Amino acid sequence: MARKIGKQTYRPENPPVIISTAAIAGPFEGQGPLQPYFDHIYTDIMAGERSFEAAEREMALNACWTCMNKAGKTPQEVDFFLAGDLLNQITTSGFSAVELSIPYLGIYGACSSAGEGLALATMLVDGGYANLVLAATSSHNAAAEKQYRYPTEYGVHRKPTAQWTVTGAGAALVAPGGTGDGPLITMFTVGKPVDLGIKDVQNVGAAMAPAAADTLVRHFADTGRGPEYYDLIVTGDLGKFGKDLIKKLAVSKGGFDLSHNYEDCGLILYDTEKQDVHAGASGCASSAVVVYGYLYRRLMEGTLKRLLMVPTGALHSPCSVQQDDNIPSIAHAISIEKL
């Protein structure tokens, strides 16, 4: 197991390449500062479909097709489709797999799913099991609100700590090292779930920050790298309060200073001055559209060389919350480098 470093981190023998990505946004997301980086912005939250769920599927498929088109690939050339989303039984991913007709392995890590997909894609490609893996994820504000909270028509008041589920989808194509000049996945750390007893679904940033800190500190310990190794470290969707918390936890748990090069995708995605998203963005698409849209472009343009992507997920369900269970969380760290 020459590929394992330390306890939870892996270094591919031949680092796989992200040969293309796609980032698809909903109308509200398209009004934010990352507008120039999206491949498509829907002007209608229904995306011309008959339900929120069908709209999410349309966006997920758009991300997948766009990503393959950019690389000049067809579904027949893709070995595995790894996808996950927030809807019960990850139906967005399953129904997308039907249309794509690619051998399908469904994944679920809540909003950490983009990281789980990239970690698995790396292992399948570097392990000699795939030449091309399509990893995708999505979320839809109205579909998620309906399922996790209340119908939006109720106009239920939200706490200042509440976050805004991103409407959008992201996809990435991962191929063996040496395929084109895209950024490489040079290392990754697979997280353990962490449960610090948070029960408030309107404060998942606080629930997820300890998991993100745990994975980050583990990543640094396993690799010998510190935060300064990276040009940028981004968590998925900790939001305003989670971002403050992880900075404190990184110091207290490992003595790491995140104050210079750390951001949260949930705070990059919207203009938080003008767009009322309370504590920031959340949802599987948060890290996916920011990294596969904005940050992938920066990696390709050379304004960013070393990126650590840390998607974060809260592993609860409406049922578990109603039954008074805690909200455990998980995060995976993916080192993406363009050297």
Next chain:
Amino acid sequence: MARKIGKQTYRPENPPVIISTAAIAGPFEGQGPLQPYFDHIYTDIMAGERSFEAAEREMALNACWTCMNKAGKTPQEVDFFLAGDLLNQITTSGFSAVELSIPYLGIYGACSSAGEGLALATMLVDGGYANLVLAATSSHNAAAEKQYRYPTEYGVHRKPTAQWTVTGAGAALVAPGGTGDGPLITMFTVGKPVDLGIKDVQNVGAAMAPAAADTLVRHFADTGRGPEYYDLIVTGDLGKFGKDLIKKLAVSKGGFDLSHNYEDCGLILYDTEKQDVHAGASGCASSAVVVYGYLYRRLMEGTLKRLLMVPTGALHSPCSVQQDDNIPSIAHAISIEKL
């Protein structure tokens, strides 16, 4: 990609070993013909817990701990925990991962999850990314009925084609070839979702049979093996009607005769004469408890040498059904041999 054979099938360079398994059953399952093969049978469907969901978690964890105990392994020695279940946001698996504290990758393939777990475990182990993977899955009749259909207290009438969700859990530990004398995972075929337009949630056997037939025919085409290569082929939970259908489809799609050595776990698990399960068993645990309990024992005793396990999953959700979507399905085929 020397490991890929044909279009969807893979042959490990060094076939991984299933070094131990565990099969945990609910009270009703424990009254069936496989009673001697379960590691533990709960006498209470609540398993001493306060909810059906917590009971499922207790069973899943019991399967995981028992499986590790049998192999003399601790969670600290396990590289990855791959688990999935039927509950929304696969909370059984996520909460189990918290207690086990093993790096966690959640999976979802509905009742095909046991196959998805073994396929991924094989790739991670043979690909040089893991020395030990714990793959687990579970289902609980009352938790599933409540979520997918109606509260059982309503006493809603069920159609003759309806199936009975298994209460139980199964786990398997997968290690590199050469570790002990357990059966080997010698090949596997990853399925594509198939959608033939079935919409009846009380007839998922019919929805899943085409996916199982598609994967089986693909497995035979990719490998050059025919059904006669195997001592036994088992699907996960097609039930009585699905079993009839797949036999016809295997002939019409590929000219393969399944009449000699094919069974469905959903019909092996219960005494269908005495136990009223309508068309048979269903649920993630169906293939898991039959293969990890009964068939693993037969492999170790030498009364079975070549097994093809084909877990089958229906990729719908209650929401997708209410929205009049079809029920697409998927199946993976895992060749398990003790030679």
